[in-house]
Amino acid sequence: MLDSALIALANITSGVHLLYLIGGVFLGLAVGIFPGLGGIVGLSLLLPFLYGMDPTSALAMLIGLVVVIPTSDTFTSVLMGIPGSSASQATVLDGFPLAKRGEAARALGAAFSASLFGGLLGALILTVFVLVARPVILLFGSAELFMLTVLGLSMVGVMAGSSIVKGLAACGIGLLIGGIGGAPATGEYRMIFDLDYLTDGVPLVVVGLGIFAIPEIVDLLRQNRSIAGGATLGKGWLDGLRDTIRNKWLCVRCAGIGSMVGALPGLGGSVVDWIAYGHVVQTAKDKSQFGKGDIRGVLAPESANNAKEGGGLIPTLLFGVPGSGSMAVFLGGMVLIGLEPGPSMVEDNLDITYTIIWSLALANVIGAGTCLLISKHVAKLTTIRYTLMAPFMIMVICFGAFQATRDLGDLVALFAIGLLGILMKRFGWPRPALLIGFVLSGQMETYLYQALQFYEWSFLTRPGVIIIGLLTLGSVALGAIYGQRGTDEEQTRRAPNRRPQVLFAGFLLLGFAYGLYDAFQQSYLGGVYTGAVSAVMLLLCGCVLYGLTLAPATAPANHDEELGAEPGSREERLGLGHYIYWLAGLLVAIFAIGYLLALTAFFLVFLRVKGGISWARTALLTACGIGFLVFLAHIMVLDFPRGLLQEAVSLPWPIG
């Protein structure tokens, strides 16, 4: 082992290795900064060059790239409320409110120092853990993995806000959306409305961007100001650094959670940040500021998500079973450069494993360090008038969304989920709860079904299941003892006219009713999960409807953001529908003339009409945006979604 460690040390300190590592890190930072373009895109940019490259250098580049994605995606999460990738969804909850208060630099400073710390600690844990990981991972069977999804779901409790019923129902929406597509037990298609697109289910990227990014963009546009709202950027990134040091034990715990959960194949990395976030809320004594800009809400997911990448390497290296999408590409890259994962990675090839783990630590230092240094400057983005930024953001999230399956359906789904997100935001249905439900839905169903097949109900008596069950109960109890959060000021959102809310809740009720109807069209194993979810949710939705109609207006279910607009303000004048129509217009245009032409037109019209800038500047900004998009599409060998025009006439790439 010592030999391997020494060889690995010599490897990572060699100049060539370092150079390629830095190259990978910078490529990763550049890609990761765009929301929706996660590790998969970055790696696929790199893949064409891998074959024939010297293995050590290729490996260094691969690692540099994978590791820093959850670092640089923090920028958009904090600055714009747009989750950069599934790893930073929880960061949005407190990071973005901080940015809106003008404390973007502090939030970024805290996020990156926590990333750095988490990544280093994760690498340290892995150095030891990798030696004993094989048997440990084999202890986690379908039953234990199912219980872990339950633990993840229990985090909904702390995200629920003032109305727990609404929180649970929101989670149910996520569970049901997650049930769209082929049933794991039978392969039957559920709730696909005869659309080929839905047979694979709705992609996570689309749900994440739709539920968080679209409502935020619409909201910021209506306020027609910069994100920081004229607040001075004041407090700098050094404060963030101090926050990390002050909360070092929190970061230690979250890094531990990150590397362990990340190491479990099958659970995937996308819940790690939520578990870490849930953990910090549950253990905090003062919960009043969570969701409004508590710095601990940034530290927890960020220290966990970098540790997670390291954890994800374990099943990839030891079993050849990738834990996440980016790890799958990483695995493909390894095979291309002639490295074969398997048990030998902790035996004959231990030096390679250590080289990988420590390169990971090194890449973390370089990546997070770079981000820390530039965060002061990037934070200035929050002072730009949002109307000028919006087209770029819309362009990027559309691009990120249709990266998911490269289908026009991705954009339609993005718009539909975005609409759902806007309404949920308005009526106070917690969106994180939906996302948690969605992320865990498929895994929960699969593992429950498998556990029942393998062990029948006796799976509940397995030691691992009992331990995780107690952990779940403990964490829920801990959260309950310290009490609920944030009820005081929400009183102001109690609406006298509750009709819009009733309509929305009624619409959700119909959705669940359809879920139940659809479940009855399937075989027992194909429909039992979505049917059960729908039935329970119908009850909960009924409770919400009761709270909205028969109960007094002071009931916690009553919530309408639209009452917050001051009379005569711009928000008041521009109805909620205004920018939805703009987005719908873009969607219709894409259907007609294809993505690229429609987006060009959207840029021109939007910047001119809404931005009110000169034609020359409009043209310049449009050219920059579109040029960048075409460049990216060319190297990624990508066709843009086509419209009716392209179906009728053959046009040259990129517009064809």
Place this chain on the structure above:
Amino acid sequence: MKSTKVQIGRRIALATIGVAALGFAGLTATPSLAVDMSGKRIEWIIPFKEGGGSDTWARFYAPQISGNLPGEPVIAVKNIPGGGSTKGANQFQSRAKPNGLTILGTSGSTQFPYLLGDRRVRYEYKDWRVVLATPTGGVVYVNPELGVTSADDIGKLKEVDLRYGSQGATSLDLIPLLAFEKLGLSVKAVFGMKGRGAGRLAFERGETNIDYQTSSGYLKKVTPLVEGGKAVPIMSWGALDEQGNLVRDPTFPDLPHFAEVYETVHGEAPSGEWFDAWKAFFTAGFAAQKMVFLPKDTPDDVLQAWRDAAAKTIAAPGFKEESQSVLGTYPQKVGPDAELLLETAIDVDPKAKEWVRTWLTETYNVKF
């Protein structure tokens, strides 16, 4: 007014010349004219995500074939995942031009929906022209705690409850599921596995006790288990010889193939509709697992250029050693050999197809 007329007239004249020139070019495009692709970018459609087996396979081949094509064009892999690989294949069918600049890489997961008549399939293998086929095989292994040491003990397996982790009855797992049933084993299929890797993990955890892996997966990841006494191989699926007969897999010459084991169990060689179906799906899923196609109406000279390039690539010195980690140890098939494989895989007797569909519906509740 007059000038407009003149202009129109000129346009018509130009167009006529253009059409004539095109026609002429078409007429003279005989094989004698060398195909030249220099400066072009070829798009290799892979109907799967980045990083999977098919993607890695294409990315391994792309630079090598590129160097052997006339004019050394760049080959870029274009991933179009979705619909269980039907989406990329549909796009190739409807959009690819027969100029040799767009090719498609398919896998067993593309062949199966086609054979089963999946509602999402709008492609037709018979339209396409095959360039190259990459075969593979598969090995079945069981938990040694079942008291089995080789295929001779298969009788012992009949008395125990076996569990198999599967990706779905219409996936490549159709081959093992049908084989197990016909061997008279009582195997409970537990679905929802995310891939063969996840299935192997369930086996290692002891949740399942019978499993199979494709050849390369078996060699790299199960052999250590066999050496450690944690798995016992009992049979391979076999391989096809030049005439298309099922023979022992050359990679695993010591293991009996499925038909041999069937004979041990039943005292007679397998035959009938079900076996025709099994063999066809075996060919589509293993013996011709991955294939490279040119679109419909591709001219012969372009096809020939591609086949030559593929043949040169696999004949290159050192190719066999270099390719082992990605392609396994099976000889790659080009030209007529590949065509024969394709024919075996695609030309399935409608009765056999119908048999499989009925079997899937009755046994696994699959709706078509």
